Amino acid sequence: MTEQSPSRLPSPRVAASVAPTTNTHLDIAEVTKNFGSQAVLKGVNLSVAKGGTTAIVGPSGSGKTTLLRLIAGFEHPDTGSISLGGNKVAGDGIWVPAHKRHVGYVAQDGALFPHLTVGQNIAFGLDRSALDGGRRAVKTRVQELLDMVSLDADMAKRRPHQLSGGQQQRVALARALAREPQLMLLDEPFSALDAGLRVATRRAVAKVLNEAGVTTILVTHDQAEALSFADQVAIMRGGKLAQIGNPFVVYTRPADRATAEFLGDAVILDAWMEGSLATCSLGGIPVRRPPAQGLVQLMLRPEQIRIAPDGPIRGVVVDTDYFGPETTVRIKLAPRVPAEGAARTYPGGGEVITIRHWNASITRPGTELSLRVVGEGVAFPMED
Secondary structure (H helix, E strand, O other): OOOOOOOOOOOOOOOOOOOOOOOEEEEEEEEEEEEOOEEEEEEEEEEEEOOOEEEEEOOOOOOHHHHHHHHHOOOOOOEEEEEEOOEEEEEOOEEOOHHHOOEEEEOOOOOOOOOOOHHHHHHHOOOHHHOOOHHHHHHHHHHHHHHHOOOOHHHHHOOHHHOOHHHHHHHHHHHHHOOOOOEEEEEOOOOOOOHHHHHHHHHHHHHHHHHHOOEEEEEEOOHHHHHHHOOEEEEEEOOEEEEEEOHHHHHHOOOOHHHHHHOOOOEEEEEEEEOOEEEEOOEEEEEOOOOOOEEEEEEEOHHHEEEOOOOOEEEEEEEEEEOOOOEEEEEEEOOOOOOOOOOOOOOOOOOEEEEEEOOHHHOOOOOEEEEEEOOOEEEEEOOO
8 A cells, every 4th residue: 555545445433532631721521512413512511721832634625713712612512511710601501602702803804994094994903992092002012013023114004915924914013912812713824815825924022922922823724834823733623623742743743544644744654563663665663652463554655765875775767746855756666576585474575655855856757765863763553
């Protein structure tokens, strides 16, 4: 089996309760939500530490935005509870409306008022009763918020349509920060931006929220965005959280095959597990805490398979895709020759795998390459 082979994915496996945190700010317990006969959330548990950043990532229709709206107070959960700062805001007969939850919300399109200037948009979010000094105090606070999101003070006089997409999103963030929220919710705020602007805006927003010490939850379908933005990643699939952990763990040790393939490119091969060694077409690969013995599916990330002159694995380049700084290379593996006298052999070889390499000149189609695997693999029980 190769990473290109079609396969029936297993049902989502529910994440083990909540990710361990200290000084919890947000606590979601067994939350469900139905729209008519459709179950959108099916018992979600999530804990977010105060000042931390969590990304909820998943395919369209998995329930990400619905969960965010429940946290914000725009929707009621059917069952379960939501607590902020140790105080229950939804569930068990308790309901705190959205405007009393101290939560900021930035939507995908920014939702700026087109008939107001930038300054007026930001001032709309201010609690004027908490400011001494009238209009002058409001103007000063608007300038402080513009500076906080790295925008010039003279932009306060512009209209939203006179700003770039990234600038509009920063204004939306400034407006949300105006009320000094304790929790910031970001609903795919960078998805409408082009690639370069998206990265720059994401970094700027992350810096602002980190310096302000605001607990943040980002909802996105962009895996790279989730992994780079947050210190905790929650993968949602089918209305449940399949895995929760820090970005490195969920990427390198995914809970199941579906999670592995959603979070990035994955090389999946049939393998034979004995002890902690998985034998496959790429040789013997160590596996930490294997879930089963015998026939398993082994997962490696493409960057773990390196081109090496002295590599023990042979393969021929089938085709490539050039992306500038790196090239995606599809390689057909040579038949595996088992070691002489081996107690158990595993038939393999001939699979087509995908790796990445920086030098396109040595990966032309038809070229024979030597490969080496670096690091550990992850094993999943064999599917029926």
